[in-house]
Amino acid sequence: MSPEYFLRSLLLIILATFSANASNWLYLAKLSSVGSISEEETCEKLKGLIQRQVQMCKRNLEVMDSVRRGAQLAIEECQYQFRNRRWNCSTLDTLPVFGKVVTQGTREAAFVYAISSAGVAFAVTRACSSGELEKCGCDRTVQGGSPQGFQWSGCSDNIAYGVAFSQSFVDVRERSKGASSNRALMNLHNNEAGRKAILNNMRVECKCHGVSGSCEFKTCWKAMPPFRKVGNVLKEKFDGATEVEQSEIGSTKVLVPKNSQFKPHTDEDLVYLDSSPDFCDHDLKNGVLGTSGRQCNKTSKAIDGCELMCCGRGFHTDEVEVVERCSCKFHWCCSVKCKPCHRVVEIHTCR
């Protein structure tokens, strides 16, 4: 590793530490070239982590791959959920990952924080159940109050560990600031809402295994929802997010709805402080890419329709010949045998 590279990354860490963006750790998702995070020195080189996160990285090396996978999962899901909107969750190759949109307290920021904390909880839990992590389950909360461990009473669900890790890793930035600024409160709330989206959508499944398979003996467990489902839940919360402002109740600062006629938000709802820009025009200073060049749907009246997507600037229509796969034969994995089919389609792109 060249000293130049090292200096540059050090500079980036410092920059990251002092910028107001607590979601910089999502940059981990971009670091697929680093390979496995298996040495303590790697932690120092990771861009986007604040000092306390680097310490956590060193202490929990085995978990870091899952954190990275969680970040990737979150970004993929965000891009899927927003594929038809003006802001399509596109990432930059620099910090901050999502541009400046997310550094402001917008709805979009709320979603990004929620989905990323959910992503980490999800990926860590998954890694637990596939045996990649050694610290899961038993070390934290053992159910039923008998501490004798696995052989006596089994272990608690892996999700408890996943959520706890997400809490300590993702929330660390806001916690270190003492959770007093309204932005920190908003982030903490949305992080928690993301994890709640998993916890409150756990499926309870049961199996009967008494005499002759009767329900005399019944064992139930909680299964994590697929991440797509978590994304859908959070997207719904995004659409119904509450605009909030800070208010003091006693000596504690809390967020309350700006419009007092609205129902107060629950733990599962997303909250935001600032209204979003319209994302129409290219504005690099604010990290907005604009909708110019985006594909749109001519027949739709919704946000993916050309009318709204192109912000009234109009659109080009091109006839393009695309090669599609057709009459395919699939295996459950890996093998696809298709014929190429040529088709001419109209593609509309915003001016």
Add this chain to the structure above:
Amino acid sequence: MAGAIIENMSTKKLCIVGGILLIFQVIAFLVGGLIAPSPTTAVAYTSVKCIDVRKNHHKTKWLTPWGPNYCEKIKDFDEAVSRQIEANDIVFAVHIPLPNKEMSPWFQFMLFIMQLDIAFKMDNDLKENAEITLDVSLAYRDDMFDDWEEIAHAIELRKLKCTFGSPKTLESEGRHYDCDFLPFMEIGSVAHKYYLINIRLPVNERKGINVGIGEIKDIRLVGIHQNGGFTKVWFAMKTFLTPSILIIMVWYWRRITLMTRAPVLLEKVIFALGISMTFINIPVEWFSIGFDWTWMLLFGDIRQGIFYAMLLSFWIIFCGEHMMDQNERNHLSGYWKQVGPIAVGSFCLFIFDMCERGVQLKNPFYSIWTTEVGTELAMAFIIVAGICLCLYFLFLCFMVFQVFRNISGKQSSLPAMSKARRLHYEGLIFRFKFLMLITLACAAMTVIFFIVSQVTEGHWKWGDITIQVNSAFFTGIYGMWNLYVFALMFLYAPSHKNYGEDQSNGDLGVNSGEELQLTTTITHVDGPTEVYKLARKEAQE
């Protein structure tokens, strides 16, 4: 039988006995609720996708997801596509248990269910009634660095029952199907520390194997085993209960043999009930700690089945023997109508259990529910058993109704009877009503606790104390039926007051004509003396 202890006991003594039994009952519940953990644990496993590279260099047959010599993994199948790995080279590996843990014989059994994560894709849809073929194998080792030893290998077919919640459009690509979980594996002993499951999904387009099963993203397993703590508490309970029931059984049988007459049917049935209870109680499971006895699960089922059949037969015979009509019974053959359904029903369940758990001794991946014929067969057995049970309960209810009708009939004519006859019938009525009461109480308790344990979540918190409801249910109900059998043998044993005193039948003026009519209770030889004494006692009071 007329001189049962329960008739001769004063109310005060009966209350004391009841109180002592109640204390034991409460202890049984508390042992389960406070000491034992929840009865079972479910552990979720996500399979690791290993690549089988044996073709290149001959390595071991087994692919381990982590630990020493772990396999080459892929994260997802996009990686497999880009690396041109074929479906047949992918092995789903699950190591049991998770890292830093060991399985233990105290877990008694392990059963696994399988969940497939199948993503929807427009052009690779799941076929109707799709079947998945699994090439599964199970291995064990007792040291992290040993080689794996094979336990079983099988090729299994499983039907996929999946639904898709959203419209099947391009928009919903990537969403997962909602699939019912599939029975995967069941073994009746956990004798080793580490287990390994390797699953392959071989594709053969020509034979149509594993074609049209959608895009499989992940295979997840859920392993269920009994908690070691619960097993220990359970064994302790059995070890304590066995001698208690055994002692009362010996005592009871001695009482009967001391009598001048041969034991009557009801006494034999009560004794048989005691034997079947002891059969359940005897803690042969202790051996499962040292030996790899996979048939323990099946054996346990059989033992429970015998006890249930015995208990149901006992109720019928008890009712019959207290019918107070003129029929002479005292033979099992007199009850064929009622006992017949019990025998048929239990036989059906036995066959079903043999087909499921019996076959699992040979092939732990087998399940009767996976094939069309098997499902129908299993359903047939269960339905026949259900019909038998309904039939039985109809008979039982009818008999109870008859007894109550006869009781009310006798009660109206009681004042007109001679004293001895009256007391004799009063004794019968009391005995019947008493058993009726405690049986109903026990049955109601069982049903209530069963419902409570099904409805509520596993444990209740009371400040710092956690009560494991499910464990309390098991130990409490188990203790309760033991106490039931105990009380039965104690209270319905012949009273010792019969012996060593002269049998002054004549004093009572029970003439032979009346005596003939008392045959329903069979034991009129001893009876009148007893009844007479009772009468005297009452007169004194």
